[in-house]
Structure formats: structure tokens, C-alpha cells
Amino acid sequence: MLIANERVTFSQYPSVLKNIMNLEQAHESRQWLSHWSQLNRSATPLWNLPNLAEKLGVAKVCVKDESVRSPLGSFKALGAPIALIRLILRLWPEHKLDAKELISGHYKELFKAFTVISATDGNHGRALAAAAQSIGCRCVIVLHANVSLEREQAIAAYDAEIVRITGNYDESVEEAARLAATNGWHVVSDTSYEGYEDIPRDVMQGYGTIAAEIIEQTGAERDKPSAFTHVFLQGGVGGLAAGIVSYLWEFHGESRPQFVVVEPKQADCLYQSAAQGKAAKATGSVDSVMAGLACGETSPLAWQILQPGVDYFMTIEDDDAVAAMRLLASGNGSDIPVVAGESGAAGLAGLHVLRQSAEKSKAVCLDADSRVLVINTEAATAPSVYQGLVSESAESVLERQASWLNSGVRQPATA
Template sequence: MFLLNQHADYRSGLAPVDAETLGGAGADAIGRHLAERSDHAVTPLHGLPGLAAELGIGALHVKDEGHRLGLGSFKALGGGYAVIRLVLEAAELRLGRKLGDAAFREPEIRAVAAEMTFACATDGNHGRSVAQGAQLAGAKAVIVVHAGVSEERIAAIARFGAQILRVAGTYDDSVVEAARIAGEKGWIVVSDTSWGGYERIPGLVMQGYTALVREALNQLPSRPTQICRPTHVFVQAGVGGIAAAVAAHLALVLGEARPVFTVVDPARAACIVEAARAGRPVKVAHGEPTVMAMLECYEPSPIAWRVLSRVADGFMTVEDADAVTAMNRLARPVAGDPAIVAGESGCAGLAGLMRAAADPDIRQALGLDTSSRVLVINTEGATDPERYAELVGLTPAEVAGRAA
């Protein structure tokens, strides 16, 4: 399925709160935080000229978040950052003084954090980020997981000392349960999706994601007189947070020079595409699970939709087979391209590009041609190594060895 954006708000200005959160000032804030993290390193941007030629486009670059903060996912930028910000804000109120970004290490601040418990629902990656942030600050974390979260991903969360609560149902069910339990216990919910009256913390999570956009723009190759900025960007959605953060930041910093932005959903959990069709956030029916487990969300985040309705240009779905094909294509590249370890959800944006490039109608609608410069984001590496090996026929280490 493919839809062009026909929303009444399309190409109107972002809401002031979204512009403040996701623009240059927001990227500055997450940048200051990352500068205080000893585990921080800029993630790589890979050029894939071989695949670009096959797809009939001028250039293709993949921002590889499989290396982010030791967690293997872009989510490392969001939940942990929000936890640290909230700890610092609570400490400022308690102590009556302004604190810098490095203050979370101070014993006085850690004493405040020790009295705080952060809770969230997760498909796997967001929970790891919240748990890591809580451990870093000296706070507690309680992570709610649903029936579809693999044992490997649960174990990866528990390694950060988080308490794990299991619930039946889908990701959306776990979001409701996390909010309910946190309300009863007085815990702080750090969710990557929003709801009525709950927007600031998901906004902080999305703000964290702007770091990868700024990095990518700085890493793109340049000519003597200009940076070769992307003409097109394809980003996977889930509840919409990563897509909205990337689209908003590009629109705010590039203005009229912003790229054509396409949101990619799994066909089996297409909540953003259905919002585009309906013109408002809607909950889609839960059917057969998608292999893109980190994107298996059936209701969009309202603040993400508020952004995407204004700055996304197109919306499309990909099938499970498309994602698996993209995983294997990155693991077994043509000569001249690097091998990239991309999880089943991580390569959904690339799967969208590959599907669009093969369809003459979508190519024309998006203006994809031999001069197009496309950016996609590998949002996660092999966060479930066993599942990765099943789908690719190679272990993550074997693929990484090819890239070395």
C-alpha cells in the first residue's frame, strides 16, 4: 500500500512545542548529554553504491544504529536520555540549584535517583534504554513486556538490573498495563508513545533521536561547494516516534531543501498508514504477528502523528518477506558495498525503498530517479541473534566478519 500525504495540515508549520523539542535546540540538548557518556561514539554512515545502482538511484546511505551505546538500537538515544533528564530535574527541585549534564554522577544526585522508579512497556529495545538509563543514574526500573517479546530480548533488559513484569497481549496492551501499575505505585512512566495529558516525556524520548539525524547530516559526503544532502528519506514507524523525530528535524534544519520523506509500516501492523488513510490516529486490528517485532504497534503515538501529518510526504507498507530480503541483501552485499548487520525491524526503511524503487507508480509519485540521493536508517542490529541467524542463514558475527 502507498499513500501520498493529503492531510489538511500537510506542509503547515509544526506545533511550537514540537519545533522546540525536535529542532536545533533539542539536538543540542541530547548532544550535551551524549558528551558526558563514556560509552558514546558516533555511529557509522555507510555508502552503498552497488545497491544504489541496482535500484536505479544516484546514491544510498545507511545510518547504522546497530552500534549505539552498546545496546544495538537507536532506542538507546531516547529512553535513557529521558530518564537522566527527569532525574536531574527532580534533583534540581530537591536541591534548589541548577545542575549540569554531568551531575547525574554526583553522590547527592544519585541519592535522589535512588528514590525514583521508572517504568515502561517495551518490545525490547526501548526497555533496554530505560533500564540502562536508570542503572546509570542509580534509579530503579520496572519494564513491562508482552507475550511477543523474545526471551533473548528480556534477558538483555534484565542485565541492567531492571525488574521484569510479563503481561498477556500485544505491545499496546503492555503500554496500558505499565501506565496502570505505575499510577498505583507512584512510579514515573517513560513511554515512547503518548496519550491525552501525557506528552512531555515521549517528547523527550523523541528528542533523543534527533542526535542520529544531526550525525548523519554531518557525515554525508560533500563537494567543494555543497554537502550532498539526501533528496529522499525512508524511515520505519512503529508508533511513529523515530519517523516523526527524523522528519521534523530535517524539516526544521533544512527548510525548503528538506528531502521527500516516506514513512514505512509493516503491512501487518500499519497504524501510521491507517492514520494517514483516516486522517487521524486510529487503532488497527491485531492479526498475525509480523516478523518486524519492534514495529508491531497497532495504535500510533498522537504527538508523532501530529508531526507526521505535517512533514511526511508519503506512507507505505512492506511485507515480512520484504524485510527478510533487505536483511539478507545487507548481509550479502555486492562488490563495493559493506556488509551490515540489520535486524528484521532495523531494515524496514530499506525494504520500503527497495519496494518503492521496483514500482514505477511509486517511483513517479516520489520523484525517485537516477539522480536521487537516499538516506535510510538501520534502526537496530541483531538484538535477537538466534532469530537473526534463522532469517539470514548467517550469524551476526559471520556477517560482521565480512564487513571487517
């Protein structure tokens, strides 16, 4: 399903939104993150995929590959640590803590009795657990019934205490809030709700690092057109999309690219929000192979940015995501093989679906001149799931990737 957002605006980035998300705080967050041992020092690659572009009938397809951002395996490594840092700075202003030293573990003795908690589908919880371990505080993670054992073990490896519930993601969010209120812990969630916006805002602000790197890698100029005509973004509760949209909108102004947000058909909370003109709930079962996008309720804070800033919302089937995973894994001639998890391939899946329909392509202004950016948000964070879906292990794909990098057919890692 595809819907054009009737409430989108075409203007400079509104000043009211700068009070929520802005370039200045995104740059500050990026500086702090550069001191965290769990992040690679260099920018993640921006791969040009000319064969895929030809196959899809567009001028260019580029993928920003967040699978190699961190040993944590996903873009979430940019959000949770920033939220935790800013929470601690707000709680203890009298200590005059240095954020870069905080994430480097210089104040561990101060925070041994401090506990944070969050619900997760996997990646956010893993990033929060790693950040808490680095800072020296205690971390409790609430997992719902559909989170795999592999993802649980990956989170527990960072000393997090695991709480399992039998319900879905939204019920795990409620349980995390209940446990926090009962025990005097602090929720560090990537989704907002009534009375809870500061931390989700900080999480989203951390994602600006991705957009900042894209701008640097493409040589873009302030208030000039983007290197891309279209940017396809994963849905979920809306946090990633809001973080990227706000940054690129403020940087490019009226010359910003068109944004298309993609989510599972059965977890269509953002699609429904666009239809209703307000932050809304999903209409389906929510359960999806795209575990990181299996969210039933839109983040109201993210929606404040997405409602005026996103041009189109669409839903895809689980099979579409799997097909996109295989497309990225295969590589082809001059295209690099890329490991993309179930949620990581969703943006490309959306592009693939639209290009199979002349009517939908025309509605979104996709044609032979379009230059498209997608973001691979995660690696194979559940390796056995990945192998079962792609029919090849992530290790095998990475071996082929290494061979490609050494083959001499390498395309410039820019747009």
C-alpha cells in the same frame, strides 16, 4: 500499500512545532548524551552502498548505521536516557542537578528509592534499564507475549525487574500505566497518550542526534537542499520518524528531502492515520517479525509532526524486511556488509519494494537521479532470530565486515 499524504505542507518548519521539537533542545540533548558511558564517542557510520544503488536503479543509497551506536544495539539508546534525565530535572529542580553528572552516576544515592517503568518491544526497555542503572534508580519493564526470551535477558542484564503479560504491545503499555498509578512509579514511555506527552517528546528529541550527525557527515548547509532527495524511516508509534523529520525539516526548511515512512502491513497505524487525517489504530494483528515496529496505536504527539511533515506512508510484508536484512548482510563488491535487525532493515525494504514497481516509483518521484538515505536502527538484538532469518550469524557478518574494512575497497563513509 502506499499512500500520499494529502495534508503534507511545503514550508519552513512551523513555529508551533518548535514548541514540541527544536534544534536547540536536540543539541542540548546531544551534549548530555556525550557523557554517557553506554554510547560510543564517535558518530555512527554513514555508509555509501554504490552496488546496491545500481541494483535499485537510483543514484545513491546511503545507510546510517545505528547498530554500532552503543552496546545496547539500537538507536533507542539516544531516547530513553534523555527522557529520564529531563524527568528527574523536572521533579527535583531544587537540587540544581547537572545533567552530565546525573547520567554519569554522580547522584546515585539520591535516587535509590525512585522507580521508573515502561512497556517495550525490547530496545526501548533495554535502553531505559541501562540509563536507570547508570543514574542509580530502580527500573521495571513490562513485556508482552511476543517479546523473545533473548530480549528479556538483555534487559534484565541491566538490573531491570521484568513483568510479563499475555497480551500485545498496546496492552503492555496499559499495564505499565496501571502499575505506575498503583505504586507511585513514573512511566518513561516512547509513545504518548492523553495527558502524557512530555516524556515521549523528550525521547524523540534525543533522536535528533542521528540527524545532526548526518548533516555534519554530508556537509549540509542551513536552508539549502539536503544531500538526499528521499529519506526512508521506520514507523512504529512514530517517535523515530518524528525525531528525524523535525530536525531535518527545521534545518533544511523548504529545501527538505521527501520523507517516506515504512511499517509492517499488520501494524499499519501510521498508514491509517494518514488515510484518516488523525492519529489512528492499526487494522491488523500487529504481530510482526519486525518486533520494534509491531505497534497498534499512533503516538498522538509524534503525529503532530508527521501529519504535516511526511510525504508518503507505506506498508511492507515481513518477507520484505527479511530480504532487506539479507541484502545488507551480503555486501557486494564495494558495498560493506551490515548487520541489520528485523526492524533496522525496514526502511531499505520499503525502498526495495517501491523500486520493483514503476508506477509506485513514479508516484514517490524515485528515479535514476534519486539519492536515498535509510537508517539501520538496530543490530541483531535477538541473535538467534537474526541467524534464523538471514541464514548466517551476526558474528559471521561482522567478520566479513572487518575483512571489507581492511580490503582497500572501502567507500567514503559520507554521502
